[in-house]
Amino acid sequence: MPEVTKEVLDLSAYKGVWVFLEQVGGEAAPVSWELLGVGRKLAQDLGVELGGALLGYGVEHLAQEAFAHGADIVYLMDDPILKNYRTDPYARGMINLIRKHRPEIVLMGATTLGRDLSGVVATELETGLTADCTMLEIDPEKKLLKQTRPAFGGNIMATILTKDRRPQMATVRPRVMPMPARISGRTGRLVKEELGVQEEDVLTKVLELVKEPGKAVYLDKAEIIVSGGRGLGEKANFALIEELAQALGGTVGASRAAVEAGWISADHQVGQTGTTVRPKIYFAIGISGAIQHLVGMQTSDVIVAINKDPDAAIFKVATYGIVGDLMKIVPALTREFKKRLGTTGA
Numbered sequence: 001m002p003e004v005t006k007e008v009l010d011l012s013a014y015k016g017v018w019v020f021l022e023q024v025g026g027e028a029a030p031v032s033w034e035l036l037g038v039g040r041k042l043a044q045d046l047g048v049e050l051g052g053a054l055l056g057y058g059v060e061h062l063a064q065e066a067f068a069h070g071a072d073i074v075y076l077m078d079d080p081i082l083k084n085y086r087t088d089p090y091a092r093g094m095i096n097l098i099r100k101h102r103p104e105i106v107l108m109g110a111t112t113l114g115r116d117l118s119g120v121v122a123t124e125l126e127t128g129l130t131a132d133c134t135m136l137e138i139d140p141e142k143k144l145l146k147q148t149r150p151a152f153g154g155n156i157m158a159t160i161l162t163k164d165r166r167p168q169m170a171t172v173r174p175r176v177m178p179m180p181a182r183i184s185g186r187t188g189r190l191v192k193e194e195l196g197v198q199e200e201d202v203l204t205k206v207l208e209l210v211k212e213p214g215k216a217v218y219l220d221k222a223e224i225i226v227s228g229g230r231g232l233g234e235k236a237n238f239a240l241i242e243e244l245a246q247a248l249g250g251t252v253g254a255s256r257a258a259v260e261a262g263w264i265s266a267d268h269q270v271g272q273t274g275t276t277v278r279p280k281i282y283f284a285i286g287i288s289g290a291i292q293h294l295v296g297m298q299t300s301d302v303i304v305a306i307n308k309d310p311d312a313a314i315f316k317v318a319t320y321g322i323v324g325d326l327m328k329i330v331p332a333l334t335r336e337f338k339k340r341l342g343t344t345g346a
């Protein structure tokens, strides 16, 4: 086999924690601010600055928002070529910025866009990338980024280090990290950079933007989620979940077992292979609490679990647990919520 020799990097030349500030049409993806929250802590532990990489067209107003959410410095590439997301110019822009300013850590949201971009950037820079991290910390001795994520179907948590490549890159799903407090009036430094790409060099052209019709399930933004699992027994009973969700003005969620049974569509699935959620209230009804479900909802503010098995794992993460038959409990709750919320006019 031919010997592969890799350039040895001068690791000390890389400094600072960066967050890719994702936006679409000038509107920031909330995960960008969530990442600034965790990035602030990492930067503090390393004694370095927190930077934001902002690419787009007509997006300078978002720099101020980034400062308000904790960034010390924003690197802005504002160019008509970056109006709509295309892998090539965005990747070129990010790679140019990273090569020039050499951050030691780069975080991106594990969104459709972030997943696409991060892979290309990491490949081009020949560095490591840990996808879907659930915890990010600095090793106090080695000063490396500890990137923790579920592995082997969620049965273990793996902590991954990028020891001798830079930057250390990780993606995090929306809602996994808490939203930091917004400090209005907080300022920082804005550094404007040229994209350095010509339209003729970009092979992909955006002809039209088409909104996907009927996609109305936004679990990651929901404040109240009522989820049902296999314990419902059959498709018809899933109506109990829908009625409770309706009474509370909430969104319907589901375990994978319920989705696989065909009781509800896959865009309602919560968990490792579904959506990660962080609502104010999460109802887990007839859901056992498998680790792959828990990783997607356990950081909800309040968790109400209803299960007939007192030993179900879901009770370990529940704020309130109701042991009993969901067929009796759920209609009673729906009735009572309807009555109380109805009388208060909510």
Ligand SMILES: Cc1cc2nc3c(=O)[nH]c(=O)nc-3n(C[C@H](O)[C@H](O)[C@H](O)COP(=O)(O)OP(=O)(O)OC[C@H]3O[C@@H](n4cnc5c(N)ncnc54)[C@H](O)[C@@H]3O)c2cc1C
Pocket: 153, 154, 228, 229, 230, 231, 232, 254, 255, 256, 257, 258, 269, 270, 271, 272, 273, 274, 275, 285, 286, 287, 288, 289, 290, 291, 292, 293, 296, 306, 307, 308, 309, 312, 324, 325, 326, 327
């Ligand atoms: C790689 C991989 C990825 C996965 N990703 C996901 C994911 O994203 N999301 C996800 O949810 N799962 C995921 N899973 C599947 C996961 O391991 C579990 O199989 C699944 O979460 C189980 O769903 P459940 O809790 O609805 O069903 P079960 O585990 O069968 O639990 C049903 C529960 O209902 C209770 N029950 C039954 N009847 C009643 C009643 N009348 N009243 C009250 N309680 C009752 C039972 O006591 C039981 O606790 C994944 C698995 C793998 C291997």
